Amino acid sequence: MKNVLLLLTFFLIFSCKEEVKIEAANTDVQGMSATAPEQLGKEIFEGKGNCSACHQPNTKVIGPSISDIAKKYKEQNGNLIAFLKEESAPIVDPSQYEVMRTNFAITKTFSEEELKAVEAYFYSHLK
Structure with missing residues (x-):
């Protein structure tokens, strides 16, 4: 049971980091709108x-x-x-x-x- 919780926590942490990367990429694209x-x-x-x-x-x-x-x-x-x-x-x-x-x-x-x-x-x- 501890292994399942640990594995679940691990996936949650890494999935949140991916969302941050996507948001950062969108910000970069919006920053280029001037050109x-x-x-x-x-x-x-x-x-x-x-x-x-x-x-x-x-x-x-x-x-x-x-x-x-x-x-x-x-x-x-x-x-x-x-x-x-x-x-x-x-x-x-x-x-x-x-x-x-x-x-x-x-x-x-x-x-x-x-x-x-x-x-x-x-x-x-x-x-």
Whole structure:
């Protein structure tokens, strides 16, 4: 009987420690939420949006670089999300607007959260 009680106590102690580890892991994940929009934005930019085909972080390819776009929108207090929804005029390189215009079919399918994440990704290049 003593062995059973000892064994039961042993399992209780170790099962409680596992719960603490799980809670600590959840706290770490929540602590990373500050960078989550930027990471999501990068994933959308490189994947679903296929934006990286024309835009690179610091180099003009077909379209202006991400850092140039972020800098202009920041300086001119522009609304990048409105542009991606095709609700505002381009402010970076209007001569490339027709090329970008074909991509609005994709960006208009983005949720508000996805648009904010892409915007956060762009502005992360200003740091």
